[in-house]
Each structure stands twice: as structure tokens, then as C-alpha cells.
Amino acid sequence: xxxxxxxxxxxxxxxxxxxxxxxxxxxxxxxxxxxxxxxxxxxxxxxxxxxxxxxxxxxxxxxxxxxxxxxxxxxxxxxxxxxxxxxxxxxxxxxxxxxxxx
Amino acid sequence: xxxxxxxxxxxxxxxxxxxxxxxxxxxxxxxxxxxxxxxxxxxxxxxxxxxxxxxxxxxxxxxxxxxxxxxxxxxxxxxxxxxxxxxxxxxxxxxxxxxxxxxxxxxxxxxxxxxxxxxxxxxxxxxxxxxxxxxxxxxxxxxxxxxxxxxxxxxxxxxxxxxxxxx
Amino acid sequence: xxxxxxxxxxxxxxxxxxxxxxxxxxxxxxxxxxxxxxxxxxxxxxxxxxxxxxxxxxxxxxxxxxxxxxxxxxxxxxxxxxxxxxxxxxxxxxxxxxxxxxxxxxxxxxxxxxxxxxxxxxxxxxxxxxxxxxxxxxxxxxxxxxxxxxxxxxxxxxxxxxxxxxxxxxxxxxxxxxxxxxxxxxxxxxxxxxxxxxxxxxxxxxxxxxxxxxxxxxxxxxxxxxxxxxxxxxxxxxxxxxxxxxxxxxxxxxxxxxxxxxxxxxxxxxxxxxxxxxxxxxxxxxxxxxxxxxxxxxxxxxxxxxxxxxxxxxxxxxxxxxxxxxxxxxxxxxxxxxxxxxxxxxxxxxxxxxxxxxxxxxxxxxxxxxxxxxxxxxxxxxxxxxxxxxxxxxxxxxxxxxxxxxxxxxxxxxxxxxxxxxxxxxxxxxxxxxxxxxxxxxxxxxxxxxxxxxxxxxxxxxxxxxxxxxxxxxxxxxxxxxxxxxxxxxxxxxxxxxxx
Numbered sequence: 001x002x003x004x005x006x007x008x009x010x011x012x013x014x015x016x017x018x019x020x021x022x023x024x025x026x027x028x029x030x031x032x033x034x035x036x037x038x039x040x041x042x043x044x045x046x047x048x049x050x051x052x053x054x055x056x057x058x059x060x061x062x063x064x065x066x067x068x069x070x071x072x073x074x075x076x077x078x079x080x081x082x083x084x085x086x087x088x089x090x091x092x093x094x095x096x097x098x099x100x101x102x
Numbered sequence: 103x104x105x106x107x108x109x110x111x112x113x114x115x116x117x118x119x120x121x122x123x124x125x126x127x128x129x130x131x132x133x134x135x136x137x138x139x140x141x142x143x144x145x146x147x148x149x150x151x152x153x154x155x156x157x158x159x160x161x162x163x164x165x166x167x168x169x170x171x172x173x174x175x176x177x178x179x180x181x182x183x184x185x186x187x188x189x190x191x192x193x194x195x196x197x198x199x200x201x202x203x204x205x206x207x208x209x210x211x212x213x214x215x216x217x218x219x220x221x222x223x224x225x226x227x228x229x230x231x232x233x234x235x236x237x238x239x240x241x242x243x244x245x246x247x248x249x250x251x252x253x254x255x256x257x258x259x260x261x262x263x264x265x266x267x268x269x
Numbered sequence: 270x271x272x273x274x275x276x277x278x279x280x281x282x283x284x285x286x287x288x289x290x291x292x293x294x295x296x297x298x299x300x301x302x303x304x305x306x307x308x309x310x311x312x313x314x315x316x317x318x319x320x321x322x323x324x325x326x327x328x329x330x331x332x333x334x335x336x337x338x339x340x341x342x343x344x345x346x347x348x349x350x351x352x353x354x355x356x357x358x359x360x361x362x363x364x365x366x367x368x369x370x371x372x373x374x375x376x377x378x379x380x381x382x383x384x385x386x387x388x389x390x391x392x393x394x395x396x397x398x399x400x401x402x403x404x405x406x407x408x409x410x411x412x413x414x415x416x417x418x419x420x421x422x423x424x425x426x427x428x429x430x431x432x433x434x435x436x437x438x439x440x441x442x443x444x445x446x447x448x449x450x451x452x453x454x455x456x457x458x459x460x461x462x463x464x465x466x467x468x469x470x471x472x473x474x475x476x477x478x479x480x481x482x483x484x485x486x487x488x489x490x491x492x493x494x495x496x497x498x499x500x501x502x503x504x505x506x507x508x509x510x511x512x513x514x515x516x517x518x519x520x521x522x523x524x525x526x527x528x529x530x531x532x533x534x535x536x537x538x539x540x541x542x543x544x545x546x547x548x549x550x551x552x553x554x555x556x557x558x559x560x561x562x563x564x565x566x567x568x569x570x571x572x573x574x575x576x577x578x579x580x581x582x583x584x585x586x587x588x589x590x591x592x593x594x595x596x597x598x599x600x601x602x603x604x605x606x607x608x609x610x611x612x613x614x615x616x617x618x619x620x621x622x623x624x625x626x627x628x629x630x631x632x633x634x635x636x637x638x639x640x641x642x643x644x645x646x647x648x649x650x651x652x653x654x655x656x657x658x659x660x661x662x663x664x665x666x667x668x669x670x671x672x673x674x675x676x677x678x679x680x681x682x683x684x685x686x687x688x689x690x691x692x693x694x695x696x697x698x699x700x701x702x703x704x705x706x707x708x709x710x711x712x713x714x715x716x717x718x719x720x721x722x723x724x725x726x727x728x729x730x731x732x733x734x735x736x737x738x739x740x741x742x743x744x745x746x747x748x749x750x751x752x753x754x755x756x757x758x759x760x761x762x763x764x765x766x767x768x769x
């Protein structure tokens with residue numbers, strides 16, 4: 001087994017999650033928001049694999065597979081919706097989608 | 103510094119730098135391509151954690167599937183790759199808010215991860231992850247496995263339905 | 270490691286036997302798609318397939334009386350989950366039926382086959398949520414439900430606000446589910462398991478660090494709270510409810526909320542609490558997180574925000590959206606007190622809420638069919654142009670307020686009685702105050718319909734006989750269950766017992 005402490009991986013994942021959150025909070029482009037969400041999901045995967053590997057239990061890795069499958073499905077549906085809206089409005093900036101007010 | 107540590111820091115640096123580029127870059131194409139490096143970096147870390155199969159899947163699904171999808175999305179929808187970060191007071195406020203939230207989250211998470219009492223077990227036979235994963239998928243998680251199939255079917259039909267031009 | 274052998278196979282067969290309703294739903298989903306492809310000429314073939322499938326599901330659900338864990342303890346089939354499945358199935362059937370009458374759905378000769386098969390798929394997801402006791406499965410099922418609801422919310426895709434609603438829904442949904450699985454991963458790190466029962470056993474030892482547990486609990490709560498639109502995760506609700514087709518708005522406000530509550534109750538009570546004893550119907554929360562306080566704050570925030578925002582709305586769909594947020598807040602009160610009376614009250618309330626909310630949205634849909642508008646100002650004089658429907662609407666609105674002798678009154682009665690019994694007086698007081706506030710904006714709708722604009726002499730609106738009969742049935746049910754609620758309470762009582 002390697003000598004890198006578990007905490008390092010967890011910390012790295014935490015920082016990655018935070019970076020993803022920054023993207024979600026500050027960007028307006030729907031596609032970049034989707035990319036930031038992928039970063040968040042990757043950080044979750046890293047956390048899960050880190051726990052799973054140090055615990056010696058594979059169910060964490062099983063969850064990673066499902067997260068990946070769902071990430072792909074979500075990206076497909078999300079981008080399809082972006083595309084549909086783009087056809088109507090020629091914009092993909094989230095806050096320009098403003099017929100509906102906050 | 104032994105080999106493991108060097109590799110770890112190498113991949114960690116790749117992940118963090120490219121993730122920052124994804125989030126902060128003003129050119130959406132740069133974002134999409136540095137996402138590629140993030141995915142590769144995370145895959146490397148998976149391998150380092152003895153999760154070889156997950157690492158390979160990461161490359162196949164994320165790089166081969168999701169990233170291609172995202173790049174297609176970028177190409178279809180964006181003509182201008184201009185600045186899209188908010189300007190003016192509301193933009194600055196949003197930045198300040200995001201900064202504070204981020205800082206708090208980061209401090210909290212690091213404290214939590216350093217002080218937390220995490221489960222650790224006997225790190226078992228590391229050569230058998232595929233076998234273990236396969237067995238678990240076909241026994242305990244067989245229902246989840248099947249449900250994922252339905253989910254993907256729903257997603258495919260839905261994406262085709264929304265994405266196509268007017269029928 | 271589970272051994273794979275004859276034992277496992279026989280176990281699997283047994284599990285499949287308990288899983289028939291869900292299997293029927295999956296078959297319905299697939300058959301509806303295929304039928305729609307083969308018989309392209311018949312527009313509603315998928316709808317009839319789905320409807321038939323739902324009735325078969327209902328029958329199998331009714332016939333299935335075994336209870337216990339299935340599929341290596343990843344799902345639990347018991348009367349509690351059966352109750353929510355019945356609610357969801359009933360809602361789905363009503364939604365399919367009223368979708369036939371929806372004008373916006375059939376506008377421009379749109380193909381509607383996928384619409385109905387998506388509803389079947391979403392129902393499957395919600396069925397799975399109601400019974401899963403494993404976090405992996407909960408996440409998968411929640412996503413199955415969400416993905417189909419994103420698509421359904423944007424189904425009328427050439428309408429801008431529908432596409433926008435769908436985009437907002439998918440972005441916020443993806444973020445909230447990302448946060449939720451981060452919470453799940455932390456909880457896995459703490460306890461080493463995804464099974465709620467194993468997590469419960471681990472937390473019961475008390476040998477855990479509290480801070481990560483709290484964080485992960487709140488993160489998971491954020492994911493579920495998004496689905497039941499509890500504040501502060503409610504901000505998507507008004508936009509999506511306004512933008513989506515009305516039938517889907519009604520569906521989201523009842524069925525997906527039911528699934529959210531089912532999983533919330535299960536998650537909190539199964540993972541973080543334990544029944545004090547077999548005879549005493551009270552749950553004890555493990556030391557560490559004060560779940561009661563967290564949920565109480567959530568509940569107060571949700572109902573107050575929902576009610577206060579509803580006052581200012583000029584669009585009736587937005588008004589009903591905020592009112593549904595407020596109702597989620599009321600129902601959360603039942604979970605705060607963590608007694609069996611509280612859970613019973615939630616279930617009773619949900620049954621009543623289904624009747625009144627579906628009814629209100631149905632009337633809004635019928636009127637929008639004719640006038641093409643959902644603005645409050647266009648409701649002026651409706652009482653004279655469509656007296657029967659306006660009368661039904663009054664019943665639904667009174668029921669939503671909680672005035673006897675309607676179903677809503679019974680729901681509120683049980684809820685407040687349970688809260689007061691558990692000595693959460695301040696919570697009950699806030700709840701009652703909120704109900705008073707809610708009266709204000711419900712009355713505003715009634716005033717628009719009947720009192721304002723009596724001088725207007727517009728043409729009366731013509732409605733088909735079928736649509737009026739459905740409205741009368743729903744209104745009748747609201748009054749019927751307001752007077753004869755005994756059978757419901759008895760049934761719910763059985764369901765709550767199965768949680769122990």
C-alpha cells in the first residue's frame with residue numbers, strides 16, 4: 001500500500017469540490033456550469049474511491065460507476081435542453097433566460 | 103521523496119491547475135480542454151489508489167463520452183467565446199459572496215478531513231478489484247444495476263426528444 | 270462477500286415476487302414506447318397503454334401483501350412504502366386522464382407518445398424511491414425521477430418559458446444532487462456502508478466524529494429538500510412550476526413531493542433515530558445532531574417563505590407553486606416531533622393534499638384552455654362565466670386553506686393535534702398563523718372569481734361534459750374525505766406501524 005495518507009486525497013477532493021462550487025456560483029454560461037458540476041462529481045468520485053480503497057470495501061467503487069453513468073445521462077439531457085433553448089433564444093447565458101423572474 | 107509521493111503530487115497539481123482553468127478561463131474552449139486534463143488527473147489518482155478498473159472507466163466514460171458531448175455542445179451553441187463573467191457591482195458582489203463561501207467551505211472541509219475519524223479496515227487484496235466489483239454488481243447491487251439501465255433508457259429518449267428539431 | 274449459489278438464486282426469486290408492481294411499470298414504459306413507434310397513426314396509443322399499465326400496477330400493488338426486505342436488503346417492501354406508492358400511482362392515473370384534456374399539450378399537432386411513456390418511467394423512479402433503503406439506490410431512483418421530470422418540464426419545447434424552466438430545473442437539480450452525493454460519500458467514509466440500517470447501527474455506537482456526520486446529514490437533506498421544495502432549496506419551484514405544462518406542474522407538486530417525503534421520513538428515522546421501545550410510538554434521535562431542531566427551522570422557514578411570497582403573486586400557477594412550498598412546510602412539522610402520531614399526520618395530510626392540489630391545478634388548466642391565460646386578473650368574472658368550475662375551485666381553495674368540512678381541514682387537524690401533543694407549542698402557533706396568512710391569498714382568488722367584475726358581460730365559457738364531471742368528482746372527493754376520513758386514518762395507522 002502506498003504511503004500517501006488518506007487525508008491528502010480527501011483534502012484534494014474537497015478542494016476540487018470547492019473549485020466546482022466557485023464555477024457554479026460565478027459563471028453564467030450554462031455549459032461551463034455543467035463542466036463545473038462534472039468537477040464536483042469527480043471530487044465525489046475521488047472521495048469515494050479514497051474511502052473505499054483505504055477501507056478495503058468495493059461498494060464505494062460501485063457507487064462511482066453509478067455516479068459516472070448518471071453524470072453521462074445528466075450531461076446528455078442537460079445539453080439537449082441547452083440546445084433547445086439556444087434554438088429559441090440564441091443564448092446560453094443562464095441569467096439571460098429571464099422570462100421567468102427570480 | 104519516493105516515487106509514490108512524486109506521482110501523487112504530480113497528478114494533484116494537474117487536477118487542481120486544470121480545474122482552476124476550467125472555472126476561471128474566459129475562453130470556453132480552453133475550459134473544455136482543461137477539463138480533459140482534470141479527468142486524466144483524477145483517473146491517475148484512481149490508479150494510485152489501487153482502483154485500476156475505475157480509473158479506466160473514468161477515462162472511457164468521462165473523456166470518451168461526457169467530454170465529447172460537452173465539446174459538441176460548445177461547438178453548436180457558442181459563436182463568440184467572449185467574457186461571460188458578471189461586470190459591475192452585482193458581479194463584484196457575486197464574486198465576494200462566492201469567495202467567502204468558498205473560503206469557509208475550504209477551511210471547514212480541511213478541518214473536517216484532518217480531524218475526522220474515518221473508517222479504515224484491512225486493506226485487502228488489491229489485485230482483485232474487478233472481481234470484487236463484478237460480484238457485488240451481480241449480487242447485492244443487481245437491482246441498482248438494472249435500475250441504471252432504465253435510467254439510461256429514459257435519458258436517451260429524453261435527450262433525443264428535447265434535442266431534435268421540431269418533429 | 271455474498272456467496273453466489275442456489276441460496277442466492279432462490280433469494281432473488283423471492284425478491285422478484287415482491288417486486289411485481291415495479292416490473293409491470295418497467296414493462297409498461299417499454300411497451301408504450303414500442304406501441305407508439307408501431308402505431309404512429311393513433312396519437313393516444315401510448316397514453317392508453319400507460320393507463321392500462323397503471324391499472325395493472327395498481328392491481329398487483331393491491332395483491333402484493335408480503336412485506337420485508339428484498340434484493341439483499343437494498344429495498345424494503347412494507348405498508349409504509351405501499352401507501353406512498355398508492356398515492357403516486359393514483360396521481361399518475363389522474364394526471365394521465367387530465368392530460369387528455371390539456372390544450373397546450375396537444376397544440377400544434379405535437380407528438381405526445383413520449384410524454385406518456387416518460388410519465389411511466391418517472392412513476393417507476395418514484396416507486397423505487399419509496400422502498401429503497403440503500404443510499405446508492407436512493408440516489409439512482411432520485412435521478413431516474415429527476416431526469417424524466419427535467420424532460421417533462423421542457424416537453425413543450427417551442428414555448429420559451431418551458432425550455433427555460435427546464436434548463437433551470439436541470440442545472441439546479443444537478444447541483445443539488447452533486448451536493449447530496451458528496452454528503453453520501455462522507456457518510457460512507459464515516460460508517461463504511463450505504464445501507465441505512467448499517468449506518469444506523471454504526472451511529473448508534475456513538476463512536477463517530479460529529480462534525481462530518483452533521484455536514485453529510487445536511488448535504489443529503491439538501492438533495493432531498495430540493496425535491497420536496499423545502500426552503501432554502503425551494504427557489505427553483507416557482508419558475509419551474511410556472512414554465513412547465515400545467516399537467517406536469519400538478520404532477521411535480523404532488524407525486525415527486527410524495528416521493529421526496531417518503532425518502533425523507535425513511536432517511537431520518539431509519540438512519541438517525543431509533544424507536545424508544547416497541548410499545549412507545551416515539552423515536553429517539555441519536556446524540557450528535559439535533560435533527561428535531563434542524564427540521565423545525567427548515568419547516569418554519571419553508572412555510573413562512575412560501576406563504577409570504579404567495580401573497581404578492583399575480584400568476585395563479587406561481588401562487589399555487591408558493592402554496593405548495595408552504596404545504597411542504599406544514600408537513601415537515603409532522604416529522605419534527607418524531608412520534609408515530611406525527612408521521613400518521615403527514616400521511617393523512619398527503620392524501621388530502623393530493624386531492625386538493627390536483628383539483629386546483631385541474632381547474633387552472635381548464636380555464637387556461639379557454640382563456641389562454643393564467644394571470645389572476647383574467648380570473649375576474651370567471652364565477653359567472655363558468656359557475657360550476659368556479660364552484661369546484663372554491664372547494665379546492667377552501668380545502669387548501671383548511672376550512673371544514675373539506676379534506677384539508679382533516680389534514681391540518683391531525684397535524685396540529687400531533688404537534689401540540691408533542692409539546693411543540695411554538696411550532697403549532699407558527700403553523701396556525703401561517704394558515705391564517707394563506708387564507709388571505711386564497712380568498713383573493715375567490716374574490717376575483719366572484720366579487721370583482723360583476724358588471725362584465727362576457728360570454729359564458731363552454732366546457733365539455735367529461736371535464737366538468739372530472740372536476741365534480743375531485744371536488745366531491747374533497748368533501749367526502751372531509752367528512753368520512755375514518756377509513757383513511759385506519760389505513761394510514763397500519764402503514765405507520767410498519768415503520769417500527
